[in-house]
Each structure stands twice: as C-alpha cells, then as structure tokens.
Amino acid sequence: MTASRPARMAAEFARYLRTETTGGIILLAATAVALIWANSPLREVYQAVRDFHLGPEFLHLNLSIGDWAKDGLLALFFFVAGLELKRELVVGELSRFKQAVLPVIAAVGGMVVPAVFALAVAWGSPGADRAWAIPVATDIAFALGVLALTASNLPSSARVFLLSLAVVDDLGAILVIAIVFTTGFNLVAAGVAVVALALYAFLQHKRVRTSWLYVPLALIVWVAVHSAGIHATIAGVALGLLTRVRPDEGEAESPALRLEHRLQPWSAAVAVPLFALFAAGISVSGGALGEVFTTALPLAVLIGLIGGKFVGILGASLLAVRLRIAEKPSGTGWRDIAALALLGGVGFTVSLLIADLALEGEAAELAKAAVLIASAIASLGAAALLVRRSRAHARADTGED
Template sequence: MTRTHRVIHEFARYLRTETTGGVVLLVATAVALVWANSPLGDAYRTIRDFEIGPDLLHLNLSVGDWAKDGLLALFFFVAGLELKRELVIGELSRLRQAALPVIAAIGGMVVPALVALAIGWGQPGIDRAWAIPVATDIAFALGVLALTASNLPSSARVFLLSLAVVDDLGAIIVIAVLFTASFDLVAAGVALLALALYAWLQHKRVRSPWLYVPLALITWVAVHSAGIHATIAGVALGLLTRVRPDEGEEEAPALRLEHRLQPWSAAVAVPLFALFAAGIEINADSLTAVFTTALPLAVLIGLVGGKIVGIVGASVLAVKLKVAERPRGLGRRDLAALGMLGGVGFTVSLLIADLALDGEASELAKAAVLLASAIASLVAAGLLLRRSKAHAKADADA
C-alpha cells in the first residue's frame, strides 16, 4: 500500500466514527446559520434555491432539494445496511430484543404528535405540522452518543440506531401519506421491480458494481417519480443487501459497502444537507416568537418533552408486559438518557417543516426544531456523561 493510499485509508477510517460525523454536522449547521444571517445571506438563499436537472421525471430540483432527496438517500442506505446486519446477525437477531426499539420508536412518534396537536390545536397549519416532532436525527444522535457515552455498553448504540431508523422510516411514511400530492403507479411499479432485481442479484451472489450502481439510481429515480420521498429508496436497498459472508468470502457485501460509503455519508451527504436545511434567519423577534406562538411551541415541546415520555414510557411498558427485552447491560436511567436523545429531530424534522409549512410559519417551525435539538442534545449529553461514569465505576469495582 502506497503512502497516499494509507493516508486515504486512515482518513476514511477516521470519518467512519460517529464522533467525527457529529462534529462535521455541527460545523455545517453553524456555517449555515452564520451564512444565512450574514450580509451574504441573499447569496446563500440564491444558491440553495437554484434549480438544476432535467424536467423529465421531475428531476428539475433546487440545490437544497437535491441535498435532501439525493444525498440523504446515501445516508439512509448506510443506516439500512447497519440495521440489516444487526437484525440478522447482531444484537437484534432475537425477536424480543428487536421488538423494544420498534415499540420505543412508535411511542416516540405517537406521544410527540399528540403533544404537538394538544398545544397547537386550532392553529393554522397544525393539521400538517403535528408531524414535525415525530422524527429523530440518526447522525446527530449517534454523534452525541459517541462523544459522551464511551463507557456505555455497545447495546446502547444498537438500540439508538434501531430506534432512530424505525422512527425515521415512520416519519417517511408520514411524509408519503401527508405530503404526496400525486402518486404514480407506473413509477412505483418500476421501483418495486428494481428492488426485486437487486434482491435477486444479491441472492445469486453477483458482485459487479456495473449492475448495482445503475440499478440503485433507477430505484431512486423511480421512487422519487412515484411521489414518495426518495430517501426510502436508500433504506430499502440497504435492507435487501446480504449481510452473511459466504465461505471463502472475506466480508459480506453489507459490511464492504458500509466501510466504503460511510465516509462519504459522514463527510459529504449529511453535512451538505445540514448546510442547505439549517440556514434560517434568526433574530430576537423570531426566537421570542418560538416561545410565544402556539405552533412553533408545539414543535419545541413535542420534541423535547414528548420524545422522552414516549420512548421511555413505551419501553418500560413493553418490558413490564414481557413483549420485549431491555438491551443487555442497560438500565432504566440509561434508557432515559437515550430517550432524551430522541428529541434531536434535526434532519427529518427540518425536512417535514419544509414540506408542511410555508413562509414565516416554516421558518419559525425550523427555528423551533433547531432549538429543541440543541436543548435535547445538551440535556442528553449531561445525562449520558453521568451514566458513562456510573458504568465506568461499576466496571472498575467488578
């Protein structure tokens, strides 16, 4: 291996860590906020709203839309790969273990939605804005976890990843139901055929990227053209990828793809989305309006309060009823800290705010999402640091 290849390999390994991904995401968010609120703010909005792409198949998208529809599909593909691996050969391979993050995710969607509806009832736009606090940002939440919880068992990361993926899948289904203006059956049929062909090629152990890359692009275009949010194509392809290595095979396709694509997801896809999604105008009036206007307040409390109540409440109930098992090595206080991380809505919550509302209402909802995500991150970080120290002390005394 040449020195150049070693440097590239080490850089890619560095970018695979959630710590690095979280830091890069934070930097991109900060740049977006500073840029949008600087004298160059008009240039930021011009670039974000600039349309590029052919009219054919509805691909004449703005730069911001390409970031959220295209780049996020890569991120969700990597998340789907990791989730599939955990479901088949990892910590979620047993039904009762896999059940807990699913049940927790459902609780973490239903309760915030009900909280948002209760607070914003009667306000214009709440019929669609209730969906904003249902999502959890995978990249941001895992980044905070990696930065603050080094001594927690690995099952904490698996639980959070699974919860966040299920949560965001649910949010994408909400997007598909609430925000699909038209549904193209032909395009949906093409997407299903492409996914079926991808699964068949995996089953036949075909490895050529010359088949898979065009097939993935066809799937993405078909899902997008069908009127469904295109990120679901990434999750579907990830879940159809083979995770068990064959005899004589060094590593399974899922692991190989995860290693190759995670640096691109962490260093390019998610930060660029954040750069074009988080650039909202913030001033004293808009911050005051978040706390004094019912709709953004509904989003804020839904994320910060509704998430932890829904996630922890559903988890405790599922364990008590013996329909699920608590992750190995995790106690209730650990679950509470992880539940607080569920309030980091960021990526998909910003996306839903963009789709659900227009004008000033959209900007206030986005400001509420950013504030809620910041509050949830800081509170969760404090809780996780305490739990990490408790686990470290328990390990030292053992």
C-alpha cells in the same frame, strides 16, 4: 485464529460509532456555517445558491440545489440506514426477539407520543394537520455523536439500544413521509421502481457483485421513485433493505457490510452536512426566536421533540418491561435509558426534512428554528445526564463506592 462473531460485531459497531461521531461534528459545523451565512450580509448569496435550479426538465429533475440535497443526498443517508437496519434485523441485536422488541416499542412510543403532544399544543392552528409529523424523528448521526463523545463507559448494549431505536424511528418517519407527504402518484413510474427493485433483489440473490449493474440500477430506482411522486429517500431505504447481509462461504464480508464501509463516510461526512447546510439557514433574530416560544406551531414542535420523545421512549420502555414483553439491555439501568430517551429528542436531519415537506414560508422557518432549538436542548441535557451515567458505570467497574 479468526475473531468470534460477537467480537466482530462489537468491532463493527465501534467503527460505526466512530464514523458517526466524526459525521456529527461535521454536521454541527455545517449547521453553524448555514446559520451564520443566512444571517450575514451575504444572506442573498446563500438564498441564491440554495434556490439555484439545475438538471433536466425531463422526469421532473430540474431541482434547486436545496432540493437536490434533500432528495438526492439524503437518499444516500437512508440507504446506509437501511443497510444497518437490515443487518440488525438479520444478524444483529434485532434478530433476537427479546432484544429486538424493546427498541422497536420504544421507537413507536417515541413517534406516537410526540405526535400527540404536538397535535395537542397546535390544535386549530393552520398547518397543524401536517406539522404533527415533524417531531417524530430521531437523528442517527447527531444522537450517536453525542453518545460517543459523552458516554464512553456506558455498556455497549445501551449504544445498540439507541442505534436500533434511531434506525427504527427513522424508518417510521420515512413511512410517514411516504404516506402523508406523497403528492400525486404516477403509476407507471411506480411500476418501473418496483421492477427495478425486484431486479436488484434478484441480482443480490444470484450473488452478482459488479457495481456496473448496481449503480445504474440504483439511479433508475431513485429517478422512478422521485417521478412517481413519492419522496426519493424511500428509494434508499428500499435498496438498503434488499441488500444481502450474510456473507457466503469464502466471502470476507457481506455486500451490506462492504457497502457500509464504502458509503457511510460519504453519508456522514458529505451527504448529511450538505443537507444541513441548505436546510438550517434560517433567521435567528430575537423576534424570530421569540415567536418559537409564543406561536402554537413551533411551540408544538419544541414540546413534541423534548417532552414527547422523553415521555414516549421512556414510558413505552417501562411499560414493555413491566408487562414482560421485553427485557432491558444487559447492564443498562433505567437512568441510562432515561438519558437516552432525552437524547431521542435530537430530531435534526429528518425533522428538518419533514418541516420542509409539511410547511411553507414563515411557518416552515419557525418550525425549523424550533427543531434546531429542541435538538440543542435535548443534546445538551442528554450529554449532562450521560456524563454522570458514564462516571457511575466507571466507578462500578472499578469497584468504587
């Protein structure tokens, strides 16, 4: 007898969570290596490796190792995120309005309020007109890793809420990158990208399955988007959203699920940690850390991620439920959502990416230090709350007072 659809979806979500837990641990290790390496006597080696250029000048592909990690490897991460978002929208929690609307509203609140907090703190400082975007993102891998390690007894609906919120949040951050940080625009390259994406969608519609067509086509989309002046991670999201998520009759699994199975381990265990290795190598001297708390711009990032995310996610969720626009996830209380709102302050991957795009030099280094500190505070604080909430749910399940 085949498993029911809810059971299959629960098993699939458990697999996703396990992969992200492993990826989160590897990501943490890569960050530690980057910080140690960049602050050791071998710091010049780190900088030389990160800034070493390779690739053809043709189509602006002579990039540094750091840029290849940022533009190339993260495209894989966002392709997987796009696949997961498409599955949630079509067959998952986001396919039903009442369940879908709460994490969407929470994600919007978790983007707008941190941006407002950051602007309010950094108003008038050089770079504030771009740095406001740094705290809008939530890191999927890190947040799910913390959740899986600390909240085994939390209802599955709470986990789906966080996953949906983080995916929508990162999609919003990618739109911010596309709109705010697009420098120049090559219309011909953009046209090539649109045609290649349309061909990808057509092949999906016609049920073509061979990777011999899809891999070169995906590379064409990536190169065209990059050459158009749009951040190349947009290519990953677009391809993910165009991938078919419903299996045909007689088909064991849909293309989206098949691709997730194949690519998510590479995304979680290779692409994101390598990006962190070349993005997180900043100075952590006492003076630099002190500047994070005394300089307006990094302080704005810090307050935006910790305070802004918490107020935005929890406040938007409360408002949506009180106005009867949405419903709380079944079995999940407000204290659970408060803990998840604090966990939303783990910006990390996408926040580091936006810091690189928004700022330069010392300002970028201080902003990235603020992202790391805020992510550590949010993850530790949320972990403490989630452990308490997990124990409370465990007691409730066993009928203990």
